[in-house]
Amino acid sequence: MLEYALGAGYRRFYDNLGRVAAQTGKKRLPMMIDAACCAVIYGSGLTDYLNYEFYRRSGRERRRYVTIRTQDRFYRKVSPPQFKTVFTVKPNFLRAFSAYTRRSFFDPAEGDVEALSRFLAENEVFMEKPIDGLGGHGVRKVSAAEVGDAAEYRRRLEENRLFVEQYIRQHESLAALCLRSVNTLRIVTSSADGTPNIVFAGLRVGNGNADVDNFHGGGMVVSVDPESGRLCGEGVDKALNRFRAHPVSGVVFDGYPLPYWEEVRRMVCDASRIEPRITVIGWDVALTPDGPVLVEGNRRPGFDIIQVACGRGRRDIVDRVLSDRKRRLKAEAGRRDGDADRK
Helix, strand or coil: HHHHHCCCCCHHHHHHHHHHHHHHHCCCCHHHHHHHHHHHHCCCHHHHHHHHHHHHHHHHHHHHCCHHHHHHHHHHHHHHHHHHHHHHHHHHHHCCHHHHHHHCECCCCCHHHHHHHHHHHHCEEEEEEEEECCCCCCCCEEEEECCCCCHHHHHHHHHHCEEECCCCCCHHHCCCCCCCCCCEEEEEEEEECCCCEEEEEEEEECCCCCCCCCCCCCCCEEEEEECEEEEEEEEEEECCCCEEEEECCCCCCCCCCCCCCHHHHHHHHHCCCCCCCCEEEEEEEECCCCCCEEEECCCCCCCCCHHHHHHCCCCCHHHHHHHHHHHHHHHHHHHHHHHHHHC
């Protein structure tokens, strides 16, 4: 299983491990050997070792984490790749889930210059995104005034596999946390037993230095109580810095209420039924003045944001989902056998 240890840049890992060693008083070489052992025993990658602070965790604690190997095996069962394009190709997602996205967009693969011109006339500012991008990379806010020639801009979009969509205006309570970025919820649902339910909820908040809130793009995540819709505890970023309050706005996270929570829960569960063959989905949800909207759906939502936000391993989510799936498949097989006997 050493391939998991090869999944990140050695130089970056070596440098980061050196910083951890200096902070903790540990020796770098034994930690490197430990990371290699974790790759074999737990299927963890180099980033897992640092993200989950394996260097200070017991074997029992490490086994509770969803590592790269565990995650890959899990998603092969609950999110079959043959049904992925409704989520991985962003314009496909916007079309399939239009009842919940509720915003306009322009896809150069299907629209002409006239359609793009109409979009630009109706959207003073908008978001430019990769058609099949991940992690918020390549996403930027654009002003229609800076576009210039619509035909030339359309060619650039097409050549670079980009599309544009209407900018989301967030609710004032989300803007109060961080005005510069649209701060979105990451809600993971499971319908492995046939009934959609929420297995994790967190809020991603920008750090004030960029237009995106993405956890992998410098933002932070705060857990959300799935019952009350209030933020829980501290914010934490990818470097494991913890924040009692937002570093720019000063708003204290713990107990902060989110609007439209019941509508959010109903929306993600309803949306989960559109592609029932993908039974675990990570929904990115924006809260607008008029209610919640879907930003996008992820058929392989990363467990790093979940486990870093919770501060512990969440293997319990995987175990529960797989148990639900096993019971459902067994019940479906029993019904088929019963129908065959009646025939």
